[in-house]
Structure formats: structure tokens, C-alpha cells
Amino acid sequence: MTAVASEKNPFMPTAVSLEKTAARERLRGLVPLQLRRPVFFVPGWTDQGCLCWTEPYVEGGADRLPGWEYTIQDWVQAIVAPVDRRKVHFVKLVKDEANLIIERYPTGSRKDKIKTVTWEADPTYHYENFFQFAELLKAKIHATGATAYDLVGHSMGGLDSIAAVLLDRTQDVEPAVQDFIETEPLDGVHRLITVATPFRGSPAARLVKRTQIDEWFRPAWSEGIRKQAEAMAPPPDSVFIDLITQPHRQRRLLQRVPGGVYTMGSRNDPVVPNARRRIKDAHNYPGGRFRLARHSMILGITQDPRLALALFQILGT
Secondary structure, three states, X not given: OXXXXXXXXXXXXHHHXXXXXXXXXXXXXXXXXXXXXXEEEEOOOOOOOOHHHHOOOOOOHHHOOOOOOOOHHHHHHHHEXXXXXXXXXXXXXXXXXXXXXXXXXOOOOOOOOEEEEEOOOOHHHHOOOHHHHHHHHHHHHHHHOOOOEEEEXXXXXXXXXXXXXXXXXXXXXXXXXXXXXXXXXXXXXXXXXXXXXXXXXXXXXXXXXXXXXXXXXXXXXXXXXXXXHHOOOOOOOXXXXXXXXXXXXXXXXXXXXXXXXXXXXXXXXXXXXXXXHOOOOOEEOOHHHHOOOEOOOOOEHHHOHHXXXXXXXXXXX
16 A cells, blocks of 8 residues: 555554545545435534535545545545436535635635635624524435435534434424424434444533633634534533433434434544443444544544444445
8 A cells, every 4th residue: 555645644653644545545445335315414503504525535636636525515426326326415514605705725826725604694693502503404304305324414514314213393392492403303213323423522612601712713613603612512511402402302313313423533532432422232333443633624524434434334324
């Protein structure tokens, strides 16, 4: 294998680079991959543009290595059978996509890079928790007409997906459910895969809630975005996490997803430690399978070919 140096990252040990190279080779061996059902890729906190699944975090434009696929969208184009590519949906979590502005750097030294993403004109900029995004996700899926499908959610996107499948205002009488859940739960999910999702809450979100440290770094963020982070704190700081993690609701979640619930993540993710993303009796992938994968950005797990291989092996069966 000769692609070790092409990872272009001094922090990546040779062994991990070899694992990624091997994953790329195995992915190419899946061609042409047939998808059994439509699949919806759901983005996480502040990622309304769904960039985690569609835009390379580091390499872009002239920096992209020839023949390499960086994103899940790249892999869809490379290995999924052409007739099945239309089954793949990258969900933009805004009410009106006309309100989502994605600005790129001008062609030049940073060509094909994203500069800014803004959606202040959209109601989602003021959403307060992943229960509200669950309602929006339901509407986005219903609009496609899909009746049986798979969900893949990154970070808070996994919580959006779980809440959309799990919560039912006719059964769950808690105020938080009655206040934010308005429609019936999703009834067509065959498989649910969460990636670096803080099912049991994120310590980083607790830090935001208790210290407001984010105000030092992102003073322009809306109060809604801050509350979205706080809603992902471990109990007792978040009633929203507490509601979905109660044992009877965990059992209900598994019952509602006949093809299985899967959780994936890395033991090297400080935002969502391994123990925080696991769901009892689900298919919990070992964190060592994605060693050194980070939550996002450089070495982010959604850009990792080892994750892409695991996802497409599941989605193609």
C-alpha cells in the first residue's frame, strides 16, 4: 500500500493511515452497490447545510488528491449503482432552503472551499432543542413520499432521528414532549444509524450550559443555537436527554426499528465519549474501529473511509 503519505496529516500514525487506505480499497470493491431502501443522511448541530456528509473538511479544490473520495456524497457517486443514487437524500435542516446561504471562497488558492453558511432568516436559527428538529425531519421525509427507508444521523442529527422515531405525544405526557412534538412518530424507518451521537448527553454541552463559554467564541450565535447545545447535556442538565434515555423508551426505540439500531463513534472523540453514544441492546460498534477519528473537522469521523465502509456495508443489505 503506497498511499500512507497522501493522508497529508502529521498527526496520523502510519497504522491508521493504512487502515484508511484498506477501507478505500474495500469500498471500491463494493461497486456497483445496490441500496435496498432510500437513505436519509441527517446533519448535526449548526450544520443546516449538511456539510458533514457532502463537503470535505480539509482538502478541497486543487488540494484534492486524484481518485480519492472524501465525503459520503463522493462515495455515493463512486460506488452506488447509478439507478440507486436517487435514493440518497442529504437533508438540509432548514424550513425554507431559500434561507440557507452557502458562500464559497472565490476561485483561486482556496477554490472549492466553503467560506460561510448562514441561515439567520430561517426559523430553525431560533430552534431550542432536537425535539423541534425531529418535527422538521419528519416533514422533510414525508415530502419525498418515502415509505420505507434508513436514517443516518451525525451528532445531534442522530438525536433528531431518535426523537422522530421514538416520541409519541399520545403516549408521552411529559411537558417537553407535549410542547414540541406535534405529529405522529416516523413509521417507515427500517434501520437507524447514529454517528458520534450523544445519546446519553455530551459533557461538552454540559460545559456550555454551566459556563456559557461559547459566548466567548461565538458571540453572534442566537439564543436558540445556545439552547440547542444545552439540550444535549447529560441529565439532570437536560430534560430532553433524560426523556429519550429512560429504559422503557429505549426498548420502544428498538421495537420501532425492525432492521436494527446501530451506534458508531470513536474512543478519541472528546465531544461524545464512547459510553455516551451507546444504546442498550443496539448494535454498538467498538470505538477502536474508528480510532483517532474526531467528532468533526480535521480527521472528522464523517469524512473517514472506515466509517463510509461500515455504513455502506449496512445500507447495501
